[in-house]
Amino acid sequence: MQSLRAVGGTILMGKNTLMKRCIRLYCENNKNDAWAALVPELVGNVGLLFVKEDFAKSKEIIGEFRRPAAAKVGAVAQVSRV
Secondary structure (H helix, E strand, O other), rough: OOOHHHHOOHHHHHHHHHHHHHHHHHHHHOOEEEEEHHHHHHHOEEEEEEOOOOOHHHHHHHHOOOOOOOOOOOOOOOOOOO
C-alpha cells in the first residue's frame, strides 16, 4: 500500500487482545483516556487507520485495494440469486 503512505496513512492490524492491551497501557502511562473509547469497539477482524492528511483520499485508496473474501463452507447466502 505504497500509495497510502503517500498521503500520510498507516494501517495497524493485529490481534484484538494485544491491541486492547496496548491502548490500555498507553492510557495508563500517559494519563490520557481519550483512546480508551476504542477498546470496546475492537471486536472481530479490526484494523486501525491513522492518517495525517485527508481521510477521504485515504478511504479512496483503500477502496481501490479492497477485494471480496471467499465464502466459508456452510455459510448461508444473504441474498438468493434466482
